[in-house]
Amino acid sequence: MKRNLLWIGLVMVACGQTKNRQYNSQRQQDSLAIREQFASSPVNDGKQAMTHMQVEDGLEVQLVAAEPMVVAPVAATFDERGxxxxxxxxxxxxxxxxxxxxxxxxxxxILEDTTGDGVMDKRTVFLDSLVLPRAVCLVGNEVLVATPPELWSYENNHDKPGRKTLIDxxxxxxxNVEHQPNGLLRAMDNWIYNAKSDRRYRxxxxxxxxxxxxFRGQWGITQDDKGRLFYNxxxxxxxxxxxLPGLGGKNSHQQNMAGYDQKIVRDNHVYPIRPTTGxxxxYIKGILNDSLRLVEFTAACGPVIYRGALLPAQYAGNAFVAEPSANLIKRNILSDSGYIVKGRQAYQGREFLASTDERFRPTGLxxxxxxxxxxxxxxxGILQHKTYITAYLxxxxxxxxxxxxxxxxxIYRIVPKGSRPAKTVLDTTAAGLLKMLQHPAGAVRDKAQQLITDRQxxxxxxxxxSxxxxxxxxxxxIHALWTLEGLHxxxxxxxxxxxKGDDIALKAQALAALSGxxxxxxxGATLGTAGSLLQNPLLAPYVAYLLPAISRQDKTLAARLETTLLKTYARDRYVSAALVNNVFNREAALLQQLEAFNPDTSQVLHRQLRQVLKDMDGQANAAKMDALKLKYPRGYxxxxxxxxxxxxxxxxxxxxxxxxxxESNWVNGNKQALAAVVxxxxxxPVEVHGKVYKAPEINGDMxxxxxxxEFSDSDIAELLTxxxxxxxxxxxxxxxxxIQQVRKQYNGRQKPFTAAELTK
Known part of the structure; x- marks a missing residue:
């Protein structure tokens, strides 16, 4: 009987192996067939390219501009003339x-539609001879332009550049070009914010x-109707x-702030309608599915919160994200719960807009x-920068x-099917701008606010x-509040x-404005009224952020409010983050104060303060870093x-x-393993400091x-040193x-290592 069972088991194993071989063989044949079907990527003109796009029912894509009217657009903004x-x-x-x-x-x-048919027919070159420009912003009679490493302002003299001023x-x-600040978003609070940056301008x-x-994002930044920022x-x-954006970032010792840089939509799956082998x-298992299509985001960029009134109501407040590697645009639906924002993908298994044209590379919305x-x-065709490009690609x-x-x-626009919306030209008289501040389109309201404040x-x-x-x-x-703030x-x-009113959302806006x-x-009376709101959990974080302003007027009141917040909200991660934000170079004193009445080390505030103090220890060796820059200039x-x-x-x-x-075990450990990683x-996942890091907490792959x-073996060796x-x-x-020894050891390898491979 045992022999029969053994024989049956061997047969089953053999059958299983046969089935696996058959599956793998079929999969390879399918992959080859798919590759043969998409062996070329023909160049389509703008109108032809539209025939390759699939967009949500009831909507249509319209061509606004195409070469030679526009070439390689990566960012855009509108002026008051549309x-x-x-x-x-x-x-x-x-x-x-x-x-x-x-x-x-x-x-x-500058692209302009002079006939009113929705198609740009006039091109004016404002600036040329720029090296990899990445952002533009209009402020009064100035045009801000980011050309790494500088941010410049140019006077606008009838669409010609005038005096040039260095801003930063x-x-x-x-x-590098994939990882440098960009955006120049004029936010509702009258400041200019950026992606891949921890600076704001005004x-x-x-x-x-x-x-x-x-610090926010990588490429592209947007805001919602409350002035909150979104990015990716x-x-x-x-x-x-x-x-609101202006509250955080005041304590340079604080690396991460609860309530900022939050994962709004955790689902990172994408659903291209063509193979995306490029x-x-x-070549890594799991990056592409059996149909050779990208599984998850790898080039998310250019997000926007839709704030118009032209598309059907269900799109209002939705977040749209470009994914040029998968030739698509994602739609996400957002919702508020108190001050917390959460989102979900609008569809499963399909996209808002997708194209079968491999060269379709949406960069911004x-x-x-x-x-x-x-x-x-x-x-x-090429989307990946040279710094990271693989032999496979x-x-x-x-x-x-x-x-x-x-x-x-x-440049395209998405509109209700059959519609031809006319461009909006703002009435720039004072009365006209006041009316435009109440316009249903967020872009018009923003522009009206900006023109009112720019012209004071x-x-x-x-x-x-009123x-x-x-x-x-x-x-x-909200616009009226911040326009008044912009006018001083x-x-x-x-x-x-x-x-003293009942609108909690507007109270939050007022507290944010008050802090600045x-x-x-x-x-003191106004600050006292603000301080009394800390009993409301929805407003307590805003009161905590307001403490420095209160302290400048009334140190006794500020100290009393801080103590109340410590005792009431030490387990609240958002209030705790606000408190830490306020205590630059006073972190140890706040921790001592906290421990005096509650030594519980599990409290969120306690953990956050301990982490900041640890990070401060790591920042205290600036002289050592300056010496290393001089000693290893190529590595730096x-x-x-x-x-x-x-x-x-x-x-x-x-x-x-x-x-x-x-203090990474990988950096300080085996140098061959570190060289292999680089x-x-x-x-x-990878373990550092005893903590396991994995997607979606961090990028899945380095x-x-x-x-x-770009880099020689000597450069890489100096980097590691x-x-x-x-x-x-x-x-x-x-x-x-x-470095040469590691290259020789792994000659011909393309795919990245796993931590398990390198720790065997």
């Missing part, structure tokens, strides 16, 4: 080695000022803030002043001749105050009236270009992107740079010979 100011990054990746990428061929162009010489210092008293803020990184569908790590949803399409590009052409580009139309203050008090629209009341006409009486008002414009350059963009300048990692390098990449032509001695790290030198 014109589009477009950034053309023509020089991005001319070939797989990036040859000539530093050529000054980028432009800022370090706006985009370090990093013009005051005729001068540009810069302030620290929360390349593998995360949508990230964002629960609280992605950088398409925008609210048009006409209410339509606009998007830019870079329309080119080089071959994909070669097989389908994706290097050329480089002179294409499109203070005569509108009484009318704005809107603030009497408008039946919560959105208009927001008074303590305005704030006090709101704080000059001390002379605030009195590679770190600054490649590593710090995900792991942070202080080596402590960046939330949602990558784990720490400081050369070939690492796919998660790309290797061993296939890049720099890292192994940086911050609190203490490990030995790595030589070029060590």
């Amino acid at each position: 014109r589009m100011w477009v950034v053309e990054m023509t020089g991005f990746m001319p070939d797989t080695s990036g040859t000539g990428e530093d050529a000054p061929d980028g432009k800022i162009v 010489g370090q706006y985009a210092a370090g990093g 013009k005051a008293g005729g001068k540009w000022i810069k302030e620290p803020t929360v 990184n390349n593998s995360e569908n949508l990230l964002g803030d629960y609280f 992605v950088n790590r398409g 925008y609210n048009g002043t006409d209410g339509a949803l606009y998007f830019t399409d870079m329309y080119r 080089r071959n994909e590009i070669k097989m389908r001749e994706l290097t050329r052409p480089l002179n294409c580009g499109r 139309l203070t005569a509108l203050a009484p009318a704005l105050r 809107l603030l008090l009497d408008s039946t629209s919560p959105v208009v009341r 006409q927001l008074h303590k009486e305005d704030i006090a009236g709101i704080l 008002l000059p001390d002379k414009d605030v009195d 350059k590679v770190f600054n270009t490649v590593c710090q963009t995900c792991h942070g300048k202080n080596g402590n990692g960046i939330a949602a992107m990558a784990p720490p390098l400081n 050369l070939y990449g690492l796919t998660g 790309p290797g740079i061993g296939g890049s032509d 720099f890292l192994r001695n940086a911050w609190n790290n203490k490990a030995g030198k790595v030589t070029a010979a060590d």
